[in-house]
Amino acid sequence: MNRTILLVEDNPQDEMLILRSLKKANVGNRIDVARDGQQALDYLFSWGQFAGAGEKTLPTVILLDIGLPRLSGLEVLQRIREDDRTRLVPVVILTSSDEESDRLRSYESGANSFVRKPVEFAAFAETVSRLGIYWVLTNEPPCLK
Amino acid sequence: MGLSSRRRFILHATCGYLLFGSAWIFLSDRLLLSFTDVEALTRLSTAKGITFILLTALLLLIALSIIPDRTAEESRTRLRSADIARSSDRIPAWAAYLFAVAVTVAMLYVREAIAVSFDDRPMLVLFMPPIILSSVLGGFGPGLTATAIAAIGIDYWGIPPVASLRIEKEHDLFQWCLLIASGLLSSYLSELLHRARRQAERRRIRQEQAKEEIRRLNAGLEQRVAQRTAELVAANTELESFAYAVSHDLRAPLRAMSGFSQALIEDYGDQLQGEARMYLDQIIVGSRRMGELIDGLLALSRSTRGQLQRDAVDLSAMAGRILNGLKEENPSRQIEWRVEPDLAVSGDERMLEVVIRNLLENAWKYTEKKDKANIRVFTREEGGNRWYCIEDNGAGFEAAYAGKLFQPFQRLHRQDEYPGLGIGLATAQRIIHRHGGTIRGEGSPERGATFCFTLPHSGTTEIKEGQ
Numbered sequence: 001m002n003r004t005i006l007l008v009e010d011n012p013q014d015e016m017l018i019l020r021s022l023k024k025a026n027v028g029n030r031i032d033v034a035r036d037g038q039q040a041l042d043y044l045f046s047w048g049q050f051a052g053a054g055e056k057t058l059p060t061v062i063l064l065d066i067g068l069p070r071l072s073g074l075e076v077l078q079r080i081r082e083d084d085r086t087r088l089v090p091v092v093i094l095t096s097s098d099e100e101s102d103r104l105r106s107y108e109s110g111a112n113s114f115v116r117k118p119v120e121f122a123a124f125a126e127t128v129s130r131l132g133i134y135w136v137l138t139n140e141p142p143c144l145k
Numbered sequence: 146m147g148l149s150s151r152r153r154f155i156l157h158a159t160c161g162y163l164l165f166g167s168a169w170i171f172l173s174d175r176l177l178l179s180f181t182d183v184e185a186l187t188r189l190s191t192a193k194g195i196t197f198i199l200l201t202a203l204l205l206l207i208a209l210s211i212i213p214d215r216t217a218e219e220s221r222t223r224l225r226s227a228d229i230a231r232s233s234d235r236i237p238a239w240a241a242y243l244f245a246v247a248v249t250v251a252m253l254y255v256r257e258a259i260a261v262s263f264d265d266r267p268m269l270v271l272f273m274p275p276i277i278l279s280s281v282l283g284g285f286g287p288g289l290t291a292t293a294i295a296a297i298g299i300d301y302w303g304i305p306p307v308a309s310l311r312i313e314k315e316h317d318l319f320q321w322c323l324l325i326a327s328g329l330l331s332s333y334l335s336e337l338l339h340r341a342r343r344q345a346e347r348r349r350i351r352q353e354q355a356k357e358e359i360r361r362l363n364a365g366l367e368q369r370v371a372q373r374t375a376e377l378v379a380a381n382t383e384l385e386s387f388a389y390a391v392s393h394d395l396r397a398p399l400r401a402m403s404g405f406s407q408a409l410i411e412d413y414g415d416q417l418q419g420e421a422r423m424y425l426d427q428i429i430v431g432s433r434r435m436g437e438l439i440d441g442l443l444a445l446s447r448s449t450r451g452q453l454q455r456d457a458v459d460l461s462a463m464a465g466r467i468l469n470g471l472k473e474e475n476p477s478r479q480i481e482w483r484v485e486p487d488l489a490v491s492g493d494e495r496m497l498e499v500v501i502r503n504l505l506e507n508a509w510k511y512t513e514k515k516d517k518a519n520i521r522v523f524t525r526e527e528g529g530n531r532w533y534c535i536e537d538n539g540a541g542f543e544a545a546y547a548g549k550l551f552q553p554f555q556r557l558h559r560q561d562e563y564p565g566l567g568i569g570l571a572t573a574q575r576i577i578h579r580h581g582g583t584i585r586g587e588g589s590p591e592r593g594a595t596f597c598f599t600l601p602h603s604g605t606t607e608i609k610e611g612q
Contacts, residue, residue: 011401013398013400013401013404013405014397014400017400017404017408020408066393067393096393096394096397098443117400118400119399119400119403119432119433119436119439120400120403120436121400121404122407124400
């Protein structure tokens with residue numbers, strides 16, 4: 001099975017650091033990146049620039065930032081959960097925010113996990129690699145077309 | 146109602162005077178006819194002149210004393226429209242005049258008709274009802290109109306010689322004068338009544354307007370309060386979204402700084418000389434420190450966010466719990482603590498926990514270099530207030546700098562002596578202020594510090610607990 005990770009991240013530096021950490025953790029899976037909320041939905045539902053890409057398997061996990069341009073991460077999460085095709089895809093909120101309200105709303109909207117990005121890089125790298133290993137290698141995702 | 150009441154009065158007074166003067170000349174000259182003696186005629190003429198002057202002086206006095214005030218004019222005209230609109234029971238002026246004319250003329254015909262069946266007397270008393278009715282209905286003007294019509298009409302058609310304005314018989318003249326005098330009196334009295342009624346009505350309207358004004362002002366006040374509240378809420382929301390932005394957006398660049406420095410060390414560490422490596426470490430240390438400062442700032446802004454709860458809080462149990470936790474984290478520390486039992490207060494438990502934790506952690510930190518560290522939690526009565534105090538025998542501080550302690554990011558010790566952000570006491574102060582209390586610190590270098598705070602609204606709980 002092709003186990004793809006969808007990373008939704010608007011900050012290119014964070015994106016680089018996350019990709020580097022995953023690589024260091026030997027997570028060799030394909031990682032697709034969406035840079036805003038709309039692009040993430042386009043990717044998932046084969047809209048816009050992703051239209052006509054044919055039947056696509058859904059990612060095995062979505063790493064979703066909250067503070068995104070256009071559609072926020074929470075809105076994206078709600079859309080994902082509203083649609084029958086995607087409502088079971090595991091979604092991990094990966095954010096700088098440590099607002100209680102964000103955490104609460106993420107779980108209310110159906111997030112599978114809420115992880116705060118540590119400021120310090122060592123801790124950040126550790127967190128990301130553990131996330132990659134757990135969600136890609138350890139966790140068994142539901143069977144999705 | 147184009148005329149102001151002042152102008153209308155002047156017009157009325159002038160017309161009244163014209164009428165009165167003409168009647169006087171006409172009447173008094175008629176009176177003189179009955180005298181043939183020149184001596185008596187002259188005396189009578191003088192008396193007549195003096196009486197005229199006296200009467201006109203009296204009328205002038207009355208007129209001047211009741212002339213409407215010019216300054217009050219404005220408010221009255223302002224009132225008038227409302228006045229008219231509201232007093233639907235008042236008859237319009239033109240109707241009153243019409244009534245006066247109609248009823249008096251009708252009475253002239255009535256008198257003409259009954260004259261035949263009775264002895265042909267002027268019977269001027271018949272005209273009193275129309276005059277009184279007219280004056281009661283419309284005040285001075287209609288009353289005077291009725292009087293004038295009655296007087297002239299009866300003089301011309303009713304009193305011999307008929308079809309002339311002359312009056313032959315003295316008792317006719319007397320009756321005629323009486324009619325005019327009664328008419329004047331009735332009109333004048335009615336006018337006074339009308340004025341009193343109008344004044345009362347005006348007062349009532351003014352009161353209603355005042356009430357209306359008060360209602361309007363109240364509404365304005367409420368609106369202003371609502372507006373201010375909305376502004377405050379907006380300011381708070383803005384502040385919160387600012388804090389949110391700080392938490393979210395300021396961390397990312399920091400992570401990049403420390404992250405890429407770390408990546409440089411990991412990937413190219415072998416190519417970096419000793420100093421270059423050290424500089425990179427400093428970048429990492431700096432960004433870590435800034436991360437901590439951002440967290441501190443956020444903690445400060447969040448410390449007093451949300452509704453203030455009123456929980457019953459046992460400070461003694463709370464302090465004991467925190468101290469035990471600190472002991473578990475640092476089992477090697479030799480610290481003795483004493484906590485006064487049953488310190489029950491009322492306040493926001495979550496916030497008070499932050500205060501007690503900050504103060505106890507400070508005490509814990511600043512007694513680090515003592516062999517025998519002591520921490521004491523107790524209360525004292527001072528200046529009518531109950532102070533809750535946390536005392537230690539640690540590093541203390543210069544009393545002169547006590548005021549700086551509570552400012553955010555202000556520290557009295559270097560990082561290499563005692564690390565910290567300088568945010569704990571600022572947070573504690575904000576929370577205590579939110580509870581309406583005060584906090585202060587006392588200390589001297591190397592002899593320890595004492596931090597005391599009040600919680601003004603917790604007295605009642607305490608007494609209840611004490612009993």
